[in-house]
Amino acid sequence: MTAAVRPALHTALCDLVGVRYPIVQTGMGHVSGPELTAATAAAGGLGILAAATLSLAETRAAIHAVREHTDAPFGVNYRADAPDVLERGELLVREGVKVASFALAPDERVVRRLKDAGLVVIPSVGARRHAEKVQAWGVDAVVVQGSEGGGHTGAVPTSILLPQVVDAVGIPVIAAGGFRDGRGLVAALAQGAVGIAMGTRFLLTSDSTVPDAVKAEYLRRGVTDTVVTSVLDGIPQRVLRTEPVERLLGQGAVPRLVRSVRHAAAFRRVSGLTWSALVREGLAMRRRHHGLGWSQVLMAANTPMMLRASMVDGRTDLGTLASGQVAGVIEDLPSCAELIERIVAEADAVLTRLTAAPARR
Numbered sequence: 486m487t488a489a490v491r492p493a494l495h496t497a498l499c500d501l502v503g504v505r506y507p508i509v510q511t512g513m514g515h516v517s518g519p520e521l522t523a524a525t526a527a528a529g530g531l532g533i534l535a536a537a538t539l540s541l542a543e544t545r546a547a548i549h550a551v552r553e554h555t556d557a558p559f560g561v562n563y564r565a566d567a568p569d570v571l572e573r574g575e576l577l578v579r580e581g582v583k584v585a586s587f588a589l590a591p592d593e594r595v596v597r598r599l600k601d602a603g604l605v606v607i608p609s610v611g612a613r614r615h616a617e618k619v620q621a622w623g624v625d626a627v628v629v630q631g632s633e634g635g636g637h638t639g640a641v642p643t644s645i646l647l648p649q650v651v652d653a654v655g656i657p658v659i660a661a662g663g664f665r666d667g668r669g670l671v672a673a674l675a676q677g678a679v680g681i682a683m684g685t686r687f688l689l690t691s692d693s694t695v696p697d698a699v700k701a702e703y704l705r706r707g708v709t710d711t712v713v714t715s716v717l718d719g720i721p722q723r724v725l726r727t728e729p730v731e732r733l734l735g736q737g738a739v740p741r742l743v744r745s746v747r748h749a750a751a752f753r754r755v756s757g758l759t760w761s762a763l764v765r766e767g768l769a770m771r772r773r774h775h776g777l778g779w780s781q782v783l784m785a786a787n788t789p790m791m792l793r794a795s796m797v798d799g800r801t802d803l804g805t806l807a808s809g810q811v812a813g814v815i816e817d818l819p820s821c822a823e824l825i826e827r828i829v830a831e832a833d834a835v836l837t838r839l840t841a842a843p844a845r846r
Contacts, residue, residue: 491833494670497657498531498679501625502583502605503558505529506829507680508670509628509659510687510821511609512562512586513636513807514538515796516695517687519550524692524821526557533560533586538793541569541576548580560584565591565608571598578602586628588637590615593622600625609661609682611639613646613653620654627654628682631662635685635809637722638662638713644676651677665811667831671839685809692821696799700818702727702806708813717791717805725806 496507510517510525512533525532534551536544544561551559563573565587574595577585585599590608599606600623609628610616616627629650631643639646643662651658660673661682673681688695689703706725713723716733724730795804819827 490829491836493674493836494829494832496674496679498626498659501657501679502531502560504531506825507659507674508825508828509533509661509680509682511628511661511682511684512536512560512588513684513688513796515793516684516693517562518694519547519554521687521690521693521821522559523551523554524690525687525825526551526559527555528820528822528825529557530821530825531558531560531584533562533584536561536563536573537567537588539563541573544573545576545580548577548582558583560586560605560607562586562588565589565595570595574599574602574604577604590619590622590624596622596624607659610650611646612641613649616650616654616658620656624656626657626659626679628659628661629678630682631660632713632723633810634662635711635723635812636807637720639721647673647678648676663809663811665815667828667833668835670828670832671835683811684807685812686815686824687821689812689815689818690821690824691818695796698799699795699801699806702801703808703812704815704818706808706812708810710813711808711810723808723810725808725812727801727806729802730805 490505494507498507499505506529508530510521510530510532512535514535514537517533517535519534522532522534534547536547539547548561559582561577561582566589567573570591574585583605585604585606587608590610596606606624607626607628608619608624609630610619611630616629619627629647630638631646632638632640633643643660647658647660657679658677659680659682660678663669664673664681664683665686670681687693689700702725710726711723712726712730712734713721714734715721791804792807794800795806
């Protein structure tokens with residue numbers, strides 16, 4: 486029989502999405518597949534299936550694959566600017582998915598449609614003003630990621646951003662960026678969060694399907710071995726300092742354009758995509774993020790394939806490795822169940838210590 490959860494660890498997030506523990510595994514492209522999502526959900530956390538790069542048919546198949554392993558609640562993450570965003574929402578409703586997750590906030594019309602259909606809508610934000618905006622649109626909760634987090638990220642550390650957002654909004658706030666253990670969970674709760682969301686920590690589990698050689702690359706790195714850069718797709722993102730990234734950082738605009746063309750040619754061959762498809766993706770990125778140069782347009786078009794090259798094919802010489810700084814203090818690869826049980830036990834121990842009566846002298 487599973488032990489009762491300490492009241493402080495049963496938060497509004499648990500009630501909102503129907504999970505046992507206030508721990509979220511984020512929707513990482515080419516990482517958060519059915520295996521990782523199901524393992525997290527079965528262990529009592531909220532697993533998020535990454536579907537931004539999947540077609541509707543592939544998303545449906547992935548949802549069914551999760552269901553084959555668990556009947557626990559989980560979410561699906563996809564792009565807020567996808568042209569078929571409402572159709573994707575309808576798919577989640579038909580399939581009985583609990584949570585619609587977004588790396589960027591959908592517009593008010595989309596939020597309203599999804600909520601009317603019964604979905605819990607949880608976008609990720611990196612600034613107080615964004616949290617205030619989506620609250621006004623009616624989202625159910627927000628994931629607030631500080632600058633320590635991996636992938637696309639902002640400039641404000643979690644320790645400053647989190648209480649700022651908690652004070653500004655009246656909806657549940659989930660903290661992301663720099664979390665890995667029970668001490669971090671308690672710290673986030675103390676600052677007003679209803680739980681923590683982790684990407685890199687879940688990537689580095691035995692349930693993650695990322696190739697072992699790629700996991701080893703993460704494990705050997707220190708806390709200073711990441712960099713935040715816009716050269717990849719025009720948007721600041723935190724990645725490991727790999728050889729391809731170092732080369733891009735050290736080049737000017739013209740060499741980067743040449744390298745971008747070479748990358749595009751390589752990924753086109755690997756992916757089977759046409760040049761027109763790559764350019765369309767880059768132009769879509771350019772419309773979403775004004776001011777991208779042409780080298781960044783090409784790199785933006787490459788980004789999904791660069792992630793796939795690393796996270797699926799193990800080609801760290803071609804791809805990028807999105808990573809939070811927390812990778813530098815992670816040393817093992819537990820299962821999702823072991824990780825969540827460890828975090829909860831640590832959090833319980835910290836709370837016990839903090840609430841213990843002082844010893845009499």
